[in-house]
Structures are given as structure tokens and as C-alpha cells.
Amino acid sequence: PKISEMSRTSVKIAPGAVVCSECELRGDITIGQRTVIHPKARILAEAGPIIIGDGNLIEEVAVIHNRPDESNPNEKVMIIGSQNIFEVGSRCEAVKVGDFNVLEARSFVSRDTVVSNGCTIGAMCSVTGREVLPDNCVVYGAASHRKVVSEKPPAQTLQLDFLAKILPNFHHIKKAGASSAAAAAAKQHRPS
Amino acid sequence: MATYLNLDVVHYICSCKVSKPLCRLYLCKHCFELRCQDCVLPEVDCQYCPNCLDYMSSGEAKVKKNRCSACYDCPSCGHTLSTRATSATLPSPDDPTKQVAQKVYYLLCAFCRWTTRDGGIPDQRAPSVPWRNLAQGAELRQDNSKRLTTLTEAFRQLALKEKAEKERKKIAVRKKSFFSPGLTDRYGLASVALRKKSLANPSHFTPQTVDIPEAQATEDPPDDLDEAYWLPPVPEQSPLAPGLHTRSSLLQRLADPEIQPERSSQLAPISKPVLCKRSLRCRQCDHNLSKPELNPAAPKFKINLCALYNVPEMRLYSVGDGEGGEGDDCCQLTLLLTNPASKPTGVRLRCLDSRLALPDREFSLGPCGDAALDLDDPLAAAGAQSPSSEPDRPDEVAFRGPGRLGLLARLRCARQLAAREGVRLELSYEFRNIVLPSAAAGESVEVRRLTAELLLRPPASSGAAAKA
Numbered sequence: 283p284k285i286s287e288m289s290r291t292s293v294k295i296a297p298g299a300v301v302c303s304e305c306e307l308r309g310d311i312t313i314g315q316r317t318v319i320h321p322k323a324r325i326l327a328e329a330g331p332i333i334i335g336d337g338n339l340i341e342e343v344a345v346i347h348n349r350p351d352e353s354n355p356n357e358k359v360m361i362i363g364s365q366n367i368f369e370v371g372s373r374c375e376a377v378k379v380g381d382f383n384v385l386e387a388r389s390f391v392s393r394d395t396v397v398s399n400g401c402t403i404g405a406m407c408s409v410t411g412r413e414v415l416p417d418n419c420v421v422y423g424a425a426s427h428r429k430v431v432s433e434k435p436p437a438q439t440l441q442l443d444f445l446a447k448i449l450p451n452f453h454h455i456k457k458a459g460a461s462s463a464a465a466a467a468a469k470q471h472r473p474s
Numbered sequence: 475m476a477t478y479l480n481l482d483v484v485h486y487i488c489s490c491k492v493s494k495p496l497c498r499l500y501l502c503k504h505c506f507e508l509r510c511q512d513c514v515l516p517e518v519d520c521q522y523c524p525n526c527l528d529y530m531s532s533g534e535a536k537v538k539k540n541r542c543s544a545c546y547d548c549p550s551c552g553h554t555l556s557t558r559a560t561s562a563t564l565p566s567p568d569d570p571t572k573q574v575a576q577k578v579y580y581l582l583c584a585f586c587r588w589t590t591r592d593g594g595i596p597d598q599r600a601p602s603v604p605w606r607n608l609a610q611g612a613e614l615r616q617d618n619s620k621r622l623t624t625l626t627e628a629f630r631q632l633a634l635k636e637k638a639e640k641e642r643k644k645i646a647v648r649k650k651s652f653f654s655p656g657l658t659d660r661y662g663l664a665s666v667a668l669r670k671k672s673l674a675n676p677s678h679f680t681p682q683t684v685d686i687p688e689a690q691a692t693e694d695p696p697d698d699l700d701e702a703y704w705l706p707p708v709p710e711q712s713p714l715a716p717g718l719h720t721r722s723s724l725l726q727r728l729a730d731p732e733i734q735p736e737r738s739s740q741l742a743p744i745s746k747p748v749l750c751k752r753s754l755r756c757r758q759c760d761h762n763l764s765k766p767e768l769n770p771a772a773p774k775f776k777i778n779l780c781a782l783y784n785v786p787e788m789r790l791y792s793v794g795d796g797e798g799g800e801g802d803d804c805c806q807l808t809l810l811l812t813n814p815a816s817k818p819t820g821v822r823l824r825c826l827d828s829r830l831a832l833p834d835r836e837f838s839l840g841p842c843g844d845a846a847l848d849l850d851d852p853l854a855a856a857g858a859q860s861p862s863s864e865p866d867r868p869d870e871v872a873f874r875g876p877g878r879l880g881l882l883a884r885l886r887c888a889r890q891l892a893a894r895e896g897v898r899l900e901l902s903y904e905f906r907n908i909v910l911p912s913a914a915a916g917e918s919v920e921v922r923r924l925t926a927e928l929l930l931r932p933p934a935s936s937g938a939a940a941k942a
Contacts, residue, residue: 435587
């Protein structure tokens with residue numbers, strides 16, 4: 283299974299996206315413009331492709347996992363919108379994520395949940411119900427309290443610009459464009 | 475160390491006969507006794523805000539109603555609100571026709587993301603502003619000040635009247651026998667009696683009756699409850715029922731008794747309550763045992779008589795197996811004695827209920843770690859040798875360190891018994907009391923021999939000892 287997955291690994295990186303080489307990308311992944319992916323982030327498109335939109339911030343040790351579901355074995359595309367923030371250690375298995383959401387550190391969203399726009403999932407909170415979270419919802423506290431606030435979290439354009447400038451100074455960045463494991467293997471065999 | 479932080483193993487007996495770990499006790503250096511939290515009288519020194527560490531005297535705190543003027547708590551979850559700034563284009567204050575980008579401020583809770591915008595407060599131009607008064611819910615606040623002033627005035631008059639009555643009764647009762655007309659006429663004191671009587675009835679100073687004005691209802695109570703009060707019916711599956719989030723929760727409502735907001739749009743930032751810095755006083759001799767600095771940012775103390783700094787601490791260092799294997803009886807304990815003072819001290823341990831076999835002589839402990847570094851002799855500094863002339867016997871002393879001594883003791887009863895009931899020990903040590911300078915001599919140090927009673931409860935099984 284590992285080998286077949288690797289042969290299926292194909293990553294399309296839009297121009298302007300900053301994807302560190304040290305992150306783990308598996309499966310069919312599309313990454314939008316101005317998205318920043320830190321090293322040690324893991325994006326696993328196991329049960330189907332993952333499409334990540336523009337301006338997202340995926341921090342270290344965050345996991346975006348399109349996990350195969352025994353009850354529903356059909357391939358499902360995982361679509362993540364734009365301007366989302368996946369903080370350190372957050373785990374997202376939700377199949378549909380909207381825009382301007384913040385998944386704080388170590389939060390967890392299960393496959394059944396649909397995250398709409400402007401939601402904030404607080405640190406260590408887990409959302410596992412089969413439901414659509416309302417817009418601008420905030421989940422916080424040890425008991426995962428809910429409330430709805432009046433506005434979405436602010437977009438982190440300053441932070442994204444800063445990272446786009448600083449990260450290439452310290453990490454290897456994957457090149458933009460389509461690449462797949464087969465093409466990379468072919469490149470290695472070519473005499474340099 | 476098997477029992478590094480296990481506070482229940484060794485307890486010291488306080489003067490009120492309660493056993494407590496040493497870190498919870500104070501040593502009163504005037505009574506020469508250990509005092510626990512219950513033997514000690516707390517007094518409030520000053521109040522301070524836990525967020526900005528701004529401290530105020532008790533009088534000032536009373537005026538401010540025990541709240542910080544600058545810090546606020548989130549009405550939704552109780553955490554501290556932080557001030558955020560954004561820039562917005564507003565008409566500039568100089569020239570109303572021009573639109574200039576300006577900094578505007580709002581309060582945000584980092585935990586639950588409640589903002590002052592949710593409470594209906596517009597963003598302000600200055601960062602420190604009385605946010606609470608600007609809230610929508612502030613209109614709900616009952617203004618009782620007028621009613622209170624009329625009531626205080628009326629009661630003040632009533633108090634004057636009652637005081638005058640009391641005076642009159644006193645004078646009348648005391649001098650009645652001398653000033654009754656029957657007796658006074660004989661000695662020509664009738665005029666004196668009349669004058670006294672008129673003075674005792676100063677009815678022209680105070681009103682005979684005092685009216686307490688009745689309260690007037692400000693508005694008629696509504697006949698029916700507001701239509702908006704009733705929530706729409708909740709669909710069964712929705713976890714966030716429509717409209718439920720527009721209501722405040724009971725805890726949120728009770729956290730703000732002044733406003734008692736029913737809707738979440740009426741939630742207002744709550745002024746942060748202050749905490750107090752307290753000093754402790756011995757109940758017996760009235761001396762201070764613990765007096766911190768007024769400034770909450772300074773963790774130092776003006777007076778700190780914690781027992782940990784004055785009484786040698788005994789800890790259970792290890793529980794060795796008995797010589798005949800892991801027997802319950804006769805197992806060997808290693809007790810660690812630590813000297814907290816910067817001068818050497820002599821200690822002696824004695825077992826009071828004969829459950830423990832201890833070396834029965836005086837040991838001297840070197841000075842504690844920091845002071846030991848100043849000594850010239852590196853060996854003495856390390857405390858490797860016994861400071862006194864007697865060399866240590868290996869069957870009594872397990873090891874030595876700077877200010878530390880490991881004593882070997884043998885348990886004479888079953889371990890289960892010792893763990894359940896404990897072993898009573900007596901520790902006698904030298905306490906160096908720095909007496910304040912008297913007129914003639916300088917600062918003198920008085921050395922007193924003090925005793926403390928200990929209760930040692932070694933853990934029952936060696937498994938527990940290894941894990942602890």
C-alpha cells in the first residue's frame with residue numbers, strides 16, 4: 283500500500299505558495315496561492331484527494347487527513363477553503379472546511395463535521411458530531427462550550443507575508459508547479 | 475529520591491496538636507513554637523489587581539469597590555479581556571470633512587473570542603476608557619443613589635433623636651433622688667432642678683418624630699412578559715438552537731448582579747475584582763510571622779518566619795530492605811536532615827514511642843548550601859566530614875553533604891503499623907535568634923535549644939516507595 287500511495291502522490295502547488303520541503307505530503311494534493319505550509323506539517327490524502335485553497339496557514343505538526351471511512355468507502359474529495367489557520371498540532375479530518383476558520387492548537391474536527399465560515403475551534407477542543415457548524419461559531423473551554431460571535435476572526439495577511447519572506451531563508455521550499463513521485467524518480471535517474 | 479515531594483510522609487506537630495508538613499508551618503521566634511495556618515491571624519495589607527499588579531490601600535479599595543479601574547473580565551467566560559487596536563477610517567477630529575485612518579480600540583477575550591462589539595459597545599478612540607459604563611446593559615443598572623441619600627438623612631435624624639432620648643434618661647435616672655421637688659425645696663435647689671430638666675429635654679433641637687419617606691415605584695411593572703422573552707420552539711436535532719445563543723447563561727447573568735443581563739447583547743465587561751495581600755500574626759504573642767512587601771510585583775518579604783527557613787527539615791530519604799530480604803519488620807530507613815540556616819547547628823533525634831531505633835547522640839549539621847560555598851576548606855564546604863571532632867560511624871551515618879546528613883534508622887515494628895499510625899519522633903535543634911540591637915550592645919545572637927515533634931509515616935509497601 284505504501285508504494286502504491288507514493289506512486290499516486292501528486293502535488294500541485296500554485297505560484298506564491300510557500301511549502302516547506304520537510305512537510306509530509308501524501309496522495310493527491312492541490313495547494314492554492316499564498317498558502318504557507320510549515321515544516322513537519324502532515325497532509326495525508328489517503329481516502330481521496332485534498333484541495334487546499336488560498337491564503338491558508340498550516341503550522342507545524344498540524345495534520346490534515348482524508349481518512350478512509352469503513353462505513354463509506356467511496357472516495358471523497360476533501361475541500362478546504364481559503365484564509366484558514368491550522369495551528370500547531372491541530373487535526374482536521376473534516377471533509378468540508380470553509381473560509382476564515384481557525385483551528386487552534388491541538389483541536390480536532392472529525393470527518394462527520396462540516397466546518398462553515400469564520401469558526402474558531404478552541405485549543406484542545408474536539409468537535410465530533412455529525413453537523414454543520416454555524417457561521418462564526420466559537421468552540422471553547424474544557425467542555426467545548428459553544429457560542430456564536432458577531433464576526434469572523436481577522437485574516438492573517440501580515441503573518442502570511444512575514445512567513446513568505448522568512449521561511450525561505452531557513453528551509454528548503456518545494457517548487458511551484460505540478461510534481462509527482464514518478465516524475466521525481468525519473469529526475470533522479472537522469473544523469474545530473 | 476523516593477519521597478522528594480511526598481508531603482505526607484513526615485509531618486511536624488504544631489502547637490495546636492495538629493500534624494502538618496513543614497512547608498505549611500511557621501516558627502514564632504518570640505514564643506519559640508511552631509504555628510500552623512489555624513494558629514495564625516491573617517490581616518489584609520493591601521489590595522492588588524492580579525492582571526496589572528496595581529496595588530492600593532484598603533481605604534482606596536473601598537472607594538473603588540474592590541475592583542481594578544483599568545482591567546476587565548470577560549462576561550462570557552471570566553478570563554481577562556485584552557485591548558486590541560485596529561485602524562478605521564473616521565472623520566478626523568481636526569477637520570470633520572476629511573476621512574483619516576485612525577486607531578480604534580476594542581476589548582477582546584482571547585479564550586472565548588467575546589469582544590466589546592458583541593456587547594454593542596462601539597470601538598473607542600482611546601485605549602483606556604470606562605468600558606463598563608458604555609455598555610448597552612449599563613442602562614439597566616438601577617440608580618439607587620437618590621433613594622439612599624434620602625434614607626440616610628432620615629436615619630441620621632432618627633439617630634440624633636434617639637441619642638438625645640438616651641441622654642435624657644441617663645440624667646433623669648441618675649439625679650432623680652436629689653432633684654425631686656420634695657427634697658430640693660428645702661435647700662433651694664428647685665431652680666437648679668428646673669434648669670436640668672429643660673436641658674434634658676432638648677425638644678427644640680431635634681424633631682419629635684422623624685419621617686422615613688416611602689419608596690416610590692419608578693414605573694409600573696409590565697402586565698405581560700415581553701414577547702421577545704419567549705424563545706422559538708427548539709428543533710430536536712439542532713445542537714445550537716436558533717435564538718439560544720442570544721440568551722445569557724445563568725452563570726453569566728449571576729456574575730454581573732448589577733446589570734443581570736438577560737440577553738447576550740447586554741453582556742458588559744466586568745471590572746476585575748482585586749485580591750488582597752495579607753500578613754500573618756501569631757495569635758498568642760501578636761508578633762508578625764509573615765509580612766510581604768506591599769508591591770505585588772516584588773516576591774520578597776519584610777518578615778518571613780516560615781518554618782522551612784528556621785527548623786531543620788527531616789525527610790525520608792530511602793527505605794532499604796531489611797537484612798533478611800524484604801521483610802516487613804526491621805527494615806532500615808534513611809532519614810535526611812537538612813539545615814536551613816547559614817550557620818552550623820546541632821541536631822538530635824529521639825524516638826518517643828520506641829518504634830524506631832535511632833542513633834542517640836547529637837549530630838552537627840554544616841551550614842546550608844549557599845553559605846557553605848564561602849568556607850575556605852573545600853572538604854568542609856562539601857560537608858563530607860563531620861564538622862565536630864567525632865568521626866561518623868558508618869552504621870549511624872549514611873552520607874553527608876553541605877548542610878545535610880543521612881541518618882540510618884531501623885524500624886522496630888511492622889511496616890504496616892508504621893504506615894498507618896506513624897512513628898513519633900522528637901527533633902531538638904539549635905535556633906539562632908537574632909535579637910534586635912539594644913542600647914548598649916550591638917546585634918546579638920541568642921542560641922536556644924528548641925524541640926519539635928515529628929510524625930513519620932513511611933509508605934507501607936516498597937512498591938509505593940519506589941514509585942513515589
